[in-house]
Amino acid sequence: MATGRTHRPATRSRGIPEATVARLPLYLRALTALSERSVPTVSSEELAAAAGVNSAKLRKDFSYLGSYGTRGVGYDVEYLVYQISRELGLTQDWPVVIVGIGNLGAALAGYGGFASRGFRVAALIDADPAMTGKPVAGIPVQHSDDLEKIINEDGVSIGVIATPAGVAQQVCDRLVAAGVTSILNFAPTVLSVPDGVDVRKVDLSIELQILAFHEQRKAGEETSAEEGPDAGAEPEAAAVAPPAPRGATGSTGRKGPDGDVPAVMPA
Numbered sequence: 596m597a598t599g600r601t602h603r604p605a606t607r608s609r610g611i612p613e614a615t616v617a618r619l620p621l622y623l624r625a626l627t628a629l630s631e632r633s634v635p636t637v638s639s640e641e642l643a644a645a646a647g648v649n650s651a652k653l654r655k656d657f658s659y660l661g662s663y664g665t666r667g668v669g670y671d672v673e674y675l676v677y678q679i680s681r682e683l684g685l686t687q688d689w690p691v692v693i694v695g696i697g698n699l700g701a702a703l704a705g706y707g708g709f710a711s712r713g714f715r716v717a718a719l720i721d722a723d724p725a726m727t728g729k730p731v732a733g734i735p736v737q738h739s740d741d742l743e744k745i746i747n748e749d750g751v752s753i754g755v756i757a758t759p760a761g762v763a764q765q766v767c768d769r770l771v772a773a774g775v776t777s778i779l780n781f782a783p784t785v786l787s788v789p790d791g792v793d794v795r796k797v798d799l800s801i802e803l804q805i806l807a808f809h810e811q812r813k814a815g816e817e818t819s820a821e822e823g824p825d826a827g828a829e830p831e832a833a834a835v836a837p838p839a840p841r842g843a844t845g846s847t848g849r850k851g852p853d854g855d856v857p858a859v860m861p862a
């Protein structure tokens with residue numbers, strides 16, 4: 596998808612809501628699947644279903660891109676792929692470094708979905724000298740002493756942190772000082788970054804905790820239904836689960852202290 600240079604679209608200056616930006620990758624994934632099947636056009640309803648989004652929301656989102664589709668025909672798949680890719684900045688190549696090449700870092704390094712979306716893994720960095728020079732997913736691991744040099748040489752603006760939590764802030768500080776302005780943090784810790792640096796946090800355990808919350812609630816509802824209309828009131832009140840962590844649905848959200856949606860973490 597790394598084709599040509601990015602044009603700054605007019606819509607950018609009008610401002611696209613963060614929630615819409617967060618849905619654009621969902622549309623793009625669904626559209627890419629349609630494009631691979633050489634489907635020429637798609638209705639808003641079909642695309643909304645494929646992306647798991649409400650169709651009215653989809654039409655509103657696309658209006659921010661200046662894309663309204665054609666009545667009775669729908670949206671041109673290829674053109675929408677181009678429009679959304681352009682809006683997301685995916686029509687240019689984004690070199691990415693991954694820091695911390697353990698279980699997770701190695702899995703990320705081997706993930707084909709980065710390159711196919713224009714994210715080139717420019718370097719793998721680890722502090723363990725025993726790993727230096729060893730290829731992971733075909734890329735030799737470099738020592739973290741050279742982090743600044745690597746960032747500068749490759750013009751890297753996106754860093755992925757997959758180190759233990761205890762060193763993540765220190766790694767983050769070095770990445771930022773070297774010129775990285777976007778960080779994808781997998782370490783279970785809240786990172787502090789200066790203005791102008793974006794942090795996205797991924798935490799699968801938080802997603803599981805939210806699922807556990809819903810499971811518990813569903814179980815409570817089933818019990819109430821079995822016990823009759825009056826029986827539910829007390830147990831339900833007694834079984835109040837802790838609220839789901841804010842923003843942990845992985846959607847968008849405003850910036851917290853680490854530049855992302857604050858997620859509740861066990862201390």
Ligand SMILES: NC(=O)c1ccc[n+]([C@@H]2O[C@H](COP(=O)([O-])OP(=O)(O)OC[C@H]3O[C@@H](n4cnc5c(N)ncnc54)[C@H](O)[C@@H]3O)[C@@H](O)[C@H]2O)c1
Pocket residue numbers: 694695696697698699700720721722723739757758759760762766780781782783797798799800
């Ligand atoms: N977000 C998630 O859903 C999720 C899932 C799994 C793991 N994790 C987190 O990801 C991190 C890595 O997990 P893992 O299982 O791969 O651990 P791991 O121990 O296998 O790998 C960590 C790697 O980081 C390297 N490292 C340590 N200090 C470093 C430094 N200062 N600079 C560069 N590299 C350094 C180590 O040498 C090691 O290779 C942990 O913080 C873990 O909690 C998050």
